[in-house]
Amino acid sequence: MDLLTLLTQEAKQAGFPVAGAVDLDLAFLDPQATFQAHLERYDAWIQSGYAGKMEYLIRGRDRRADPRNVFPQAQSIFCVALPYSTQPAGSISPEQGPRYARYLQGPDYHLEIAARLETLMQSVQTSWTPPSNSRLEWKVCVDTSAILERTWAALGGLGWIGKNTLLIHPQYGSYLFLAEILLNQPTGQGPHLLPNYCGNCTRCLNACPTQALTQPGVLDSNRCISYWTLEKRGALEISDLQKEKIKTWIAGCDLCQEACPFNQKRTRTETEANPSSGTTPSNNATLLNHWLDLLDEGPDAYRLRIKNSALNRVKPAQFSRNLAVTLTNTLRDMTEMPSNAWNELILKIAERRDRETDLIAKQEWQRCLAIAQASSTNHF
Ligand code: B12
Ligand code: SF4
Ligand code: SF4
Structure with missing residues (x-):
């Protein structure tokens, strides 16, 4: 079995229903220059000051420009998505308590996903024989590495990048965690983008209470509730009117995802079929409400x-x-x-x-x- 088929099969078994790979040289030499277009967008975003005080995004720019600066042996990148619970977290009634972003339900996904992907690779290593004179080497990345995660997921065909800036899978929507395995072996796969199904829809832009989505696909973190509550330390440095817009979002914000028809579709499918979701559902002891x-x-x-x-x-x-x-x-x-x-x-x-x-x-x-x-x- 070839490496990509094996990885995809193992990923499914490990609970990642969506996966795909891209070879780095094929991405860099792609005549469509999709990766370069994404990087240009990243640079323009930083230049506009939209990263707010997230200095690590500026510091890690050159590593983001090439995953080989994160893992020098890298030849390909295997991307996975793990759907998390679509159920609201915290208290829905403002009189009772605050709301939390859905992704905060269950155990820390950084650790959980990294552990699952390491186990997956141990299994792949025992059943796949690399070409002679080489051995399989990898690096697992979950959110905290300087990788353009949505870009690589889009190039790997996992979904398209919506007007709310998130990666959306036609069936699973955007309530997804993204993670990657950098591999020292090629997979033979070039960039393969899914069509963008946003069409004329602007529901996410309209739903954002702070106009943080300044134009389709562009987010100004300085105006984003998720940034204020999760990333901004010290004083919020916003007006009282802006503080009021936070309403009861104590950590994170899901409004531009709640508005998205592709997430409503998944909620409906879940209620109908009740499949087991990727992570453990709401835990009120952790998300005190x-x-x-x-x-x-x-x-x-x-x-x-x-x-x-x-x-x-x-x-x-x-x-x-x-x-x-x-x-x-x-x-x-x-x-x-x-x-x-x-x-x-x-x-x-x-x-x-x-x-x-x-x-x-x-x-x-x-x-x-x-x-x-x-x-x-x-x-x-
Ligand atoms: C910094 C960061 C934030 C910041 C900035 C968000 C942002 N939109 O950039 C803040 C704190 C606001 C944030 C909030 C959230 N985040 Co966040 N965040 C990140 C992080 C660490 C880096 C993102 C980044 O590079 N931004 C830079 C800008 C330039 O990115 P961008 O606008 O999307 O554009 C890039 C591409 O999407 C692409 N692109 C976009 N549109 C288009 C259009 C065209 C034509 C082209 C060519 C390219 C293109 O080009 C750019 C270069 O890569 C990633 C993890 C990672 N390492 O990637 C997680 C990540 C993006 N976050 C995630 C999540 C879950 C969230 C929240 C939902 C959490 C919450 N509920 O509160 C919110 C969502 C808010 C939103 N609408 O984006 C997930 C997203 C999963 C998904 N389905 O996409 C990620 C991938 C973490 C993970 N591993 O799961 N986040
Ligand atoms: S997370 Fe909330 S504040 Fe940020 S862009 Fe989405 S809706 Fe707007
Ligand atoms: S709400 Fe509409 S425009 Fe926004 S991401 Fe979803 S489909 Fe695209």
């Missing part, structure tokens, strides 16, 4: 809670800041709350502000307290 429980939680308890979750990217002070902002955003809507519940909430917010040691988060708690006091008086 009640305002009062969250108000009581200290930094150590937070660290323990998110230890095995991808939420560990969000540090305790950052999470505390996000909690203050999202709770503030719901206070004016808590019209039905009885006066004793308001008193309890205000007391807890004041205690949280007093306990907070991070200055930025403390400022957000002070703002939260002031708005809680004002909102409670309006209701009585």
